Each structure stands twice: as structure tokens, then as C-alpha cells.
Amino acid sequence: MAKTKAETTTLDRALRGTLVGIWAERLARAFWPFLSIALLLWAVLAFGVQTLLSGGWSTAFGLGALALLLAAFVWGVWRLSIPTRAQAARRLDQTLPGRPLTTLADRVAIGEDDPGTQALWAAHMARMSRLLDQARAVPGDLRLARFDRYGLRFIAATAAAVAVLFGAPARVTDLAEMAQLSGRAEAIALGPSWEAWVQPPGYTGRPSLYLNEVDRPTLQLPEGSLVTVRFYGQPGVMSVVESISDRTDPDPAAMAQDFTVESSGRLSVRGPAGRDWEITTLSDQAPRVTLAGAPARERGGLMRQDFSAQDDYAVTSGQITVALDLDEVDRRFGLATDPEPRETLEIDLPLPASGSRDEIEDAFIEDFSQHPWANLPVVLRMGVEDARGQTGQSAESHVILPGRRFFDPMAAAVIEMRRDLLWSRENGARSLQLMRAVSHRAQDAFRSTESLARFMETRDLLQASLNDGGLDAATRDNLAEALWDLAILLEEGELADARARLERAQERLDEAMRNGADPSEIQELMDEMREAMRDYMQQLAEQPRERGEPQPGGEQMEVTQDQIQELMDRIQELMEEGRMDEAAELMAQLNALLENLQVAEGQGGDGPPMPGGEAMEGLGETLRDQQDLADDTFGELQDDFRDGTPGQGQPQQGRGDEGAPQDGQGEGDTEEQPEDGGGQSDLADRQRALAEALRQQQLQPLPGEGMPEGDAALDELERAQRAMEEAAEALERGDSGEALSRQADAMEAMREGLRAMNDAATQDQREQAEGDSASETGNGDGRDPLGRARNQGGETGTEQDMLAENDVYERARDLLEELRRRSAELDRPEEELDYLRRLLDRF
Template sequence: MPPALTRALRGTLAGLWAERLARAFWPFTALLLLVAAGLGFGAQDYLPPLWASIAAIVLLFALLGALLHGAWRLQPPFPADAAQRLDQALPGRPLATLGDQQAIGAQDAASVRVWVAHQARMQARLAHVTPVRGDLRLARFDRFGLRYIALTAFTVSLLFGTPMRVVEISELAQIPGRAEAVALGPSWEAWVQPPAYTGRPSLYLNEVDRARLELPQGSRVTVRFYGQQGVMSVHEGLSGRVDPDTTDMAQDFDIENSGRLSIRGPGGRDWEVAALTDQPPVVRLDGVAQRERGGLMRQDFTASDDYGVVAGKVHIDLDLANTPRDFGLAVPPEPRDALTVALPLPVSGSRVEFSDAFIEDFSQHPWANMPVTVALQVEDARGQQGQTEPHAMTLPGRRFFDPMAAAVIELRRDLLWSRENARRAGQLMRAIGHHPQDAFRGVEARIRFTETRDLLLASLDDGGLDGATRDDLAQRMWDLAVLLEEGELADARERLRRAQERLNEAVRNGADPSEVADLMDELREAMRDYMRQLAEQPRERGEAPPDGESIEITQDQIQQLLDRIQELMDEGRMDEAAQLLAQLQELLENLQMAEGQGGQGMPGNEAMEGLGDTLRQQQDLADDTFNDLQDQFRQNDGDDPASPDDLADRQRGLADQLRELQLPPLPGEGTPEGDAALEALERAQRAMEDAAQALEQGENSEALNRQADAMEAMRDGLRAMNDALTQDQRERQQGEQGARQGADGGRDPLGRDRNQGGEVGTDQNMLQGGDTYRRARDLLEELRRRSAERDRPEAELDYLRRLLDRF
């Protein structure tokens, strides 16, 4: 027999043994692992001694039964079984072939040669044969995966349990009388587990030699007695237990106060335990609540706890006693739950003591800008709470400086205060909408106001204002107020004028510094847009210069004036700031850009001008449509509404005009900005065509909605074109800057000569004059201001940063 065949037969026989042993004894193995896991986790400690002994006997019989059942099912494999398994795994069954005899043709020489060749081929296959592995898959025998459950439990008990306690099964299996006879003597174990949030380790009292212990309040004490019950006992004054069984073999209690812990009996011990009291958390307000930009509320606070704060809340309730009860607030308010918002806690780091800020936006809440009481509450891991006294304040929220926007917000507040104000709010809105063209600047605001008013009046006619409709109206009125406050203007000059008005209103009303800062930022942005638009106006447009003396002013001078206004506001000198604002407004009315501050006309200016004209015409048409709709509602015989056909023809004419604007090259074609502009114009054209169709059908309300969509799309197109032109101008300026640097390589960006040795600048004092220090300070401030302007060329910004680092 070839050696390879011998090894293959032995390996296959071993695989058969493993296969049949696994199938016969897997129930016994699984049960044994489960019993070991239970003992490792100390399951016997939770049963009375008698029940533990009964359970141990039952488990032992179950293990014995599983073992006997496995032995009965086991069928030992023999070498013939291994040969058959190996032969079945080989192609052609070579082992059976080698034992066969030629049945026919034994007298034919050719047939004999074929038979011999066949046996030789089968013999060759056995030269490199390998053993066949046993089939250890037990899924069809253990359909519920009990063996995996047992193995997992046993592994976990090895990692987190007490594996050495597995030997206790032999003790539990003994009957009580015999256990007392063979017991070596009474013994005890005790350990203390402090609460997890304290971070302290467990304490094994058998190994503690100290007579005094300091343990956190809430620590869990576990005591176990072994041997005859009644020999040992535990006495303690820590938990406040009432009439405990001191001789119980298993005792658990929590430390609630200081006292004495005694284990009496053979090998007993005594400890004086000092309970470390877990103090409740503390929280306090730091300063008063501030109104941040955008109307956000910011309240600084500090919280602390001996083991760390785990949760916190902010409770805000209406201070009805200090609320002015006039106008819409004169009626009793509807019941409303107090505001409860989670207090921010550090995500990482210690929470033992920390300072943070609570920032939330309550602008849309009915109590915004009204007297409230605020209380902060924190909680520790033990469930103890600490809180501040209710602090009276005005709940910060967004403020509206546009008179119409402020009026809409006040009506919204009255509706949310009580639905009894619904009829009064409807009457006020009816009065405001009597001449809407005088009350609202834009058609979109008129449309939204009319829809909101009609919804309110319709709900009153239907029998009353329900809660869902009231909330819908509140959201509509908020959106309308934001639209009125921020405006829907696309022209830079109008945005600038609007920003000035809002800032003047804020200064006169004594707005918060954060609100003034917001409005100053808005004014600066509107100023930059307007100056850029003015600088991009080409002289070829043929505009006549203004009569009389013209004012030339640079953008830097405008920025210096704005900086001075900001400085006066920061110092609280509002009257002087208001005077400078008035001078700025007068200056801008006669503004002409200084020579050199402008630039050549950019490609696509004509398209923007045409789009602006189309937008103004669309606004006029929307106004006429709205007036015609109002006339239809009033049914006034003295008024002559515009013909629907005339309005529809004008609308189609504007659609054709917009289509022609898309034919010439638009600014930034091929760029994301240019593609956005083209998409916006196509959207506006579709809206115009839908509006014309609605006008032909006499649906003026639907036409107004489509006209509003068209105007919004055209504004998006104007913004996208402006972005494209700005990008083109920036790229052109960078190219010109590079050309100037190449042509004037002997001077630095400040116009100073470069030294031949490669050192920048000169030793000569450039600040000639008497007040050298003041001029130096002004120059440093100018460097800082220019370095903050991100639209400057990168080479210049880099040089400015290096100058600031040096000086």
C-alpha cells in the first residue's frame, strides 16, 4: 500500500471519529458550558442553599443523562468506513476498482491490456491521495444554535466572571447534612462597589487592614457567608434597614450614612465607615442675558458638582405681573406651558466645574421681547438637582425696525396671546389693506398680506379661529414681517437707502449693540455693492454729468467714514453717529466715483441693464394686476378695471422681451454663475407665460402668484450675473496686477524702492511731519484694514501680512 494512501486512510478515520463524536455529544458539551457559565457568574449566590443544592443535583443528572445519550448514539467508525469515505471522494472510485476482477473478455488479449491499463490509471490516482475531512457541521442537528449560545456565555464568564467558582458545583451537589459534615469551617467574603459615576474601584474587604474607611454615599456592600447558617452575622448602621436577618447567608445593602460595619463570628472584622456625602449640583447665572446677532438669546452660566453634572434644563415662564396689559395684551392670555430647553453641557472634558453659554433663538415664540422669568436647573448622576432662583428679564428676540414689519409682528403677537384678538386683528389688517399700494413697497408683500388677511377673515366668518389656523397665520405673518424688514429689492441703490433707513431707525430707538452691529454690516455690504455698480458704469452710456459742482470720493474714504460711525456707536455717542449718518446720506445722493476708482465696462452690462428694465416693468404690471383685482373685489362702479386682454398682452410682451435678452452672450457664459443666470431667466420666462395665460382666463390671483415667481427668478438672475461680473473683474485685476508688478519690479507694493541687496524698503523715515506717532498709528490701522479685504490680490495680501508680522 502506498504511503500516501496509508496517511489518507488514517486522516479520514480521524475525521470520521470527530464527526461522530460531535454529533453524539454536542448536547452534553453545550449543557456543560452553560452550567460553567452560570457558576462563573455566581448564579448560585442568588438561590437559597437548599434550592441551590437541588439545582446542582438536577444539573448533575442532566449532564449524566446527556453523556449517556451521547454514548448510546455514538457509532465508532472502522477502517472499512474510512476506506469507503475516501473511495467515494475520489473520481472513478479507485479503491473499489483495484479490488475488482475482469468479468468478461479475460481470454481476449486486447481486453486484458485495456483492463490492466485501467487499473494502472486507478493506482496512479492513489499516489497523491489526501485525507477526507469530517463533516463537523451541526446546523441540521442544532437548529436553534444552542451550542453557540453556550460557547458565548462561557467565553463571557471567563472574561467578566469568576471562573474559579466553577468548582463550587461539587459543594452545591451535596445534601445539607453531608455538607455540614465535610465543611472545613465557616468563612465570609465582603466587598464594596462604589457608584459607577464616582470612578472609584471596587474594594475587597477581606484584604483591607484599615479600621476606618471613607466610601461614597450610595456604595453597594455585598456580604456572603459560607458554612452553617447562624454561625456568622453582619451588623451595620449604614443603610437604615429595618429588622434585617443578620445571619442571612447573602446580604446586600447601600451605604446611606456614616456608621459601623461588623462581621461577627470566626475571623470577623470591624470597620468605621465614613460616608462621603454626594453634594447636589450648583448652577448660577453669569451676568444678564444678551441679545446676539439675529435676535439670538445668550445667557452665560457656571455649573459644578463633586462628581459631574449629567443633565440640565432652562425653564422660561411668562412674567405676567410685569407684562404691560394694553392693546392686544389687555385680554387674559391663553394657557401656555413654560418653555423647557436642554442646557448645553461639555461634550468632552470634565463636567465637575465648567462655564458655558446657553444660546437659543426665541424670536418666533409668543413671549419674545416680553417680560419672563428664567431659571436654570442641573442634575447629577444620583438624581439630585440644583437650580437658580427665577430671574426676571426680557426674553431676547429679533426686533423689527420697519414700521409695517413691526406692526405685523405686533398683530402676530396678539393672535398668539389669545384668539380673542382675532377680530381686532382682522379689523386692523382690513384698515391697513385699504390702500395697499401706499402701505407696501413691493407687490409680493401686498400679495402675502392680502392672503393672510383673507384667511383670517374667512376663519372668523366660519365661526371662529381654531388652533391650527392660528398657527398657520402666525407663520405667514412672521414670513411677511421678515420680507418687509429685509426687503425684496434687487437694485443696489435701493438696498443702500433701505439699509440707511433701518440703521437710522435703530439708532433713534436705542437698539442693542448687537442689532446695531448687524445693521452696520448690512450697510457696509450694501455700500460695497452700490460702489461696485457705480464703478462699473461705462462712460459710453452717455449719461450727462450732474449740474453744478460734483463730489469725487474714493471707496477708501467711504470706508473710513463708516469706520468712524462704527466707532462712535461703540462708544455710545449715538447723536454724533446720527449726524454722520445724515452727512453720509447727503453725500451719497450726489456721489460720483473718483477717477481711477472705476473701471471699463464689463461684457454683459447691457444684459443686466435690460434685465433690470424688464424687472421694473414686471413690477409695474404686477401693481396694475393687483389694483385690477382690488377693483373687482370692491365692485366700485366708478372705477374702470383694466382690460384682461391688455394685461395679458403686456405680460406676453415682457415674456418676449426676456426671451430676446437671452440671445446675446450673457455674463460668465460657461461658468457656474452664468449657467445659474440662464436657468433663472428661463424660469422667469415660463412664469411670465403662465401669468399671461392666467390673465387671459381672468384669474388675476393666480396671475399675481406667477408674476411674483417671475420677479423672484429675475432677481436670482441679476444676482448670478453680478457674481459672474465680479469674478471676471477679479480675474482681470489679478492679471493687471501681475503685469504692473512685472513692469515695475523695482518698487514694492507701497511704492518704495527695493534695495539692491534684496532687502525690502529703506531706512529713510517716510513719515515726515510733526505728529509722527499719530501718523504711524494711522498707517498701521490702514494696513490692518486692507489686509482684511479678501478681494485684494493675493500677492498684496501676503505682503500686508508680512508687514503686520514685522511691525
């Protein structure tokens, strides 16, 4: 069947393309070694290897490279097989379905004269011809992995790329370089000659100098530069005369000489083609470092010491040393004992990881709060070093080593005991005596049973160590760590309730004001109080609850968040001005406001009661009863220890003061036993009753039922009930310590459950409020066109509306940033820009 001209053109194009692909494939397989070797040699020459070889070696290198290239080329020619058009047709035919090229060359073997057979064969040929219209050139297989198993071609390509980026490709074409080296070698062999180089120190960044090509009579060289001189020919004909090094008795006629530039002077090469240079030395000054003021105490007790360092080229390292200034220490109380020797602290200075280091202005920040020298007089000194090994020292600074300060009285006392133990182990007996004194009426000194239990454990460990023959270093360090954790617990507490955290923040701020704290500490405590105040106001706004009956004749106050904020701003302003007495008076007024604080919940009067509110009040009462029971259990445990029968649960007719002396005195210092106490059997009955009450409360409607928060609350209450039952069993066995631990677990679980229920109740109220607002205003998101939340009265921007927001300050910051962004868009109308600028000027 004859093919049309279009079919022939398509087929010829496909065959030519396939043939080109076969050529590329076979050339790549035959000449990839030649190409790889050529790229490697090009990279070597681009990096200037010809300048590092002498005349003989350079000639050998050039001949070897040419021989290697020739061998690779011959190997490629021998491996190359010339492709033919028939091979291209066969490869193309194999890629087409039914192999149409082979089919078109076939003939009918049977039934050639049969019309039916002829018709079928014609249809078959027509189909094969149509397939040829789809023929496309077959690309060559350029994958060489099975021929180059070690990836040598990639190594050559990488070397060539690096040479292009970092080498000097122009050297490759300068083939006369090798001839010059060869001629130089011949000249050296024929007569005397010389060569000289100057290599400046690497840290200066200056280039090397080949003195044979320097025509200037004067040179400026960095101090420490290495001068290398080589003479060729008959010895003694040429010599070096120089006054720039500190060499002693050099041989001026030595054939190879190396010396370092130390001072300005003259360098002369005497002999045929000799030269003279006047050398001016660029001195390398020692680095300098300066302390920028006294160290400052950052948030959390971190020490910050600003400093600056300079050098001619670069500062390579630095250290700060901290040594105890014993002469300035107030040697009283635990510090009256001679301190144990401690090594001077040496800490590396922070230096820039990149960029220039000739001018450094940075800050050294470190936490020394747990070091024995924290808040004691020390001597600070900084030292820096440059690349040449020169050092610079700052002036000594006699300062107080900043560290964390504790404003809770008991936390401060614990930290002082810790400091005394670290100062000297001889203070162990004194610290134990102080702990015993604190143990007297211990429940009045500690805020929680956990902190009291930790204190007692630390006291017992110290007493056991002293009884065993003395306090060793390892035990002392363990005691110091335990006392630090205890002080943190006493200072920060475990308070989850917003009101309790607010009271705690007020107490710490008041203590800091009385003790004359630093401005940074005042600012930190003020920020903490603001955060606690914001959380407390939000809690009051989102979850109204009973806060106690007013006193007869008393007057309840209603204040806004803005009024409280203004009062706190005024307190901070007075403290910053140093007017602590006036600040203390305003703080007292703030405390009085908080005692009678009320927050209005809307204009419609009292809203519907919160679902499960009675159950939550009952759970809160159960939690308080459990706390009282835990206190009684701890008192029973102390009585057992005093009687010498720990954990046996002996009924007591009365309970003396905790931590009373054990030598017989203080028998009259007993307290009235709680009416529900009277032994561990009574405590076990009370614990059983509380567990049953908690079980009944779980059966009542609770907030968040069916929600994840509600399910989490029920899980926590069930855990609390199990812990109560285990505590009751421990009390029945007489194991007061185990009972106290289980009671702590129960209280923690109840707190978590109450938090989860509070979150669920808040979510219910928000959803209900959003639904009511949407139904009244027709706006499903409950906000006006400016993005402000609507209240039930249709008014916006009120104090009530602000208190309902999750984070008023964050919303205000967002709005201010939006105003600034829009005012910076100059393509807006001028009227709008003027309005935005007036808003920014106002706020």
C-alpha cells in the same frame, strides 16, 4: 501499474489528512451538546451563581450539572462512529476527477492479450497515476446547522465570552465555595450565627460589604446605604443594637432586619461571635446650580444662558423655568390690557450624555423668538436634581427674554401687532384698526406686491373673525403664524440682485445703529453687509454693465475693494467703541461711494461686448415693465374691493388711495391714474404686448446658447411668456386676483432666466480669459508658479486680479493655513523656516 515512492507519499499524506477531517467532523456532530453544556455551566460559575445559592440548592445544582454533563458525554460516545482508512480513501477518491483510486484497482476484462488494448490500458493507468499526484486532503464538514437548528452552540459560546470579559473565571476552580456554603448551613443548623451586609446606593459606585469579613472597628458608609442583618438558630439569642437609622421601636431580636444609614453612630451585633462598628456617615449634599451672568442673544435671536452645576456624585436632571415678570412690563399700547394666563415655561437642561456629571459647565440655548414673552421682562430660574431626589435651585434672574429683533420699520410694526394678539385676544380690534391704518397708501409702505398681498389677507382674516363673534384661540394662533412669516419676508426680503441686497443690508444696519442694537446684533448685520458687499463687487467685476448716465458736471469715483473693506472695518470699530455718530457719518460716506462705484475691467480699455448683452438689457426692461403692470393690476384690484365688486374689473375714472376709509370721507384723496391704465381692458392689452415682446426677445442671440445654463434660461423665459398670456386672459375675464398671481409667476420666471443667463455669460468670460492667458504665458492653467492668476498685463496681485477671484477671503485663509503647516514641519531647511516665520509675523 506500480506507483513510485513519491506518488505513495503524496497519496498517504492526502489519506491521513482526509481521515483527520472525518474524525473532526464526527466528533463535532457527536459532542457539540456536551461542549455547549460545559461552556454554559462554566459561564454560570464564572458569574458566581454558587454564592447566591444556599447549601442544599448548591448541592442540587452541582449534582444536576454533573448529571447533565455525563448524559451529554454518553450520548456523544453512542453517536460517535469510528472512521476507517477505507472511508477516507473513498471520500478522497470522490473528490478527484475519474476516481483514480478505484480505477487503479480495476483490471482489463476484454482483450488482455491484445497489444493495442494493453497499450491503451497502460496509458489510462498512467493518466490516473498523474491524477493522484494532485490529491489533497479533504477537510471535514464542520457545519452543524442541521443538527443545532436553534443555535444553542452560539448561545453557549457568547455566554462564555461574556463571562471572560465581565465575570470572574477564577471562581470556577474554587469548588470549595459550595462546600463552604454547605458547611455554613450545617453550622446554622447546629447553633446560632449571623450574617450582615451593607449595600451603598447604586449611584455612589461603591462596592457592597460583607460585614462578617470586615475586621476594621470603624466604617465610612454613604448616607442611604442599606444594612441587612440575618440571624440563624434559636430566636432571641442574638440581637442588633444600632443608632444609625431613623427606625422607631425596632425589635432588636428579629431574625431578619433591614434599615437605612441616616446618620453617624454605632452598629452592634450582640450574641455569640458578636461584633461592634463605629459608623461615620458620608453625607450626600444637595446639588447646586448657578447662572453664569445674564442671558445673551445669539445669531438669529437664539437665547444662550451659561450655567454651572455641581453634586457629590452626579446631577441626574435639570430644568429651566421662565415666568413673565408682569410688574416690570411697560403696560402701554397693546400691553395695557391684562394678559391671558399662560403656563410657566419649563424646559429640560442639557446634560452630558456620557462621562462625569458631578461638575457640569454648559449652556442652555433655545429660540424664544416666536413666544409672546420674547423681548419682555421675565424671571429665569434653574433647578437640578440628584439621584437621591434632592434638588437645588438657582437664584432668580430678572432679565429681558432674548428673541429675534426686527429693524425694518414695517416688520417691527407687524411683530408688535402679533405680540398684541398673543398677549390678549381683546387686542384684536386694536390690531385691526392698526392694520387698516397701514393699508392707507399701502404701496408706499411695502416693498413687494407679495408682502402687501399677505398683509391684506391677514387683515381680512382678522376682520372676518371679529365679525363672526370674536377671535378664538385657533384663529389667533393662525394669525400669529401668518404675521411672523410676513415679518420675516419684510425683514429679509426676496432680493436676488446683489445691489438690492447690499442696499437692504445697509438699511438694516443703519436702523440697528439708530435703535441701539446689541453688539451681537451689530456683528450679525455687519457680517451680512460684508457678504452682500462681496457679492456686489464680484458681480460688478465679472459682468460690467451700464449703471445709468452720470449727472451733468458730476464726478465719477473709482475705488478698490481694499478701500471699501478698510472703511467697513473702521465703521465696525467705531460701533464697538460706542461712537455711533461717527459710525453713521462713515456709513453715509460709504453710501456715497457706492452710488458712484466703478470697477476697472483691465488695462486694454473696453473689451468686446458680452454676447447677448443687448438681449439681457431688453429682458431687464421687460421685467421692469411687468413689475409696473403688476402694481397697476394690484391697484385695480383694490379699487374693485372698495367699490364692492371684487374681481369684476369695472373701469375707474380715478383711483383713490389704497385702504381709504369706506365711510365716505377721503373722496378727495385720489391719485393720478397711470397713463397706461384706465381699466382692465387696457391692462390686458399691455400684458399682451409684454408677452409678445418677450417672445421676440427669445428669438435674439442670448448668452449661453447650447450650454445647460442657456437651456435653463430659455425654459424659464418660455414659462414667463405662458404666465403672461394667462394673466392677459384673466384680465380679459375681469379676474384681477388670478391675473396678479400669474404676473407674479411671470416675474419670478424672468428673474430665474436672467440669473441663468448671467451665470452662462460669466462662464463664457472666464473661459475666454483663461484661453487668452494661456496663449500669452504658455501656462495652460493661467497661473504663475505661486498659484496666482495672471492678468493681461502680466502683473499679479493687483486689485483687478483680486476682484476677479470667486472668494478672495477663502483664498487668503488657504494660503495662511499652508504657511502655518509648512512652518510646523521642523525637518525643512532653517533658511526656509525662517522665511516662513517672517511671513507669518507680517500677516
